[in-house]
Amino acid sequence: MTMFSDKGDERKKFIKMKAQSYAFTIVIGTLLLHVVETIYIIVQGNTSYNNGNGISPLVSLTLAIITYLVTLLIYRKKYGD
Numbered sequence: 590m591t592m593f594s595d596k597g598d599e600r601k602k603f604i605k606m607k608a609q610s611y612a613f614t615i616v617i618g619t620l621l622l623h624v625v626e627t628i629y630i631i632v633q634g635n636t637s638y639n640n641g642n643g644i645s646p647l648v649s650l651t652l653a654i655i656t657y658l659v660t661l662l663i664y665r666k667k668y669g670d
Contacts, residue, residue: 612657
């Protein structure tokens, strides 16, 4: 006996996948911007820049969570019933 998933399950998977991919893109984009900013500051020779702090994990996680939740709500409204 083969179980077929109903249409709602496929739609839920699609919505989650879209929200996850968008949140991933935003997180990677912010990481790349931070790397470019750090490289620029080092090339400029700014010695007052505190390079030891890096990116706060709490801020990064919060950004990822908020981005995922907002896009999930938007895609649920757009593609949901």
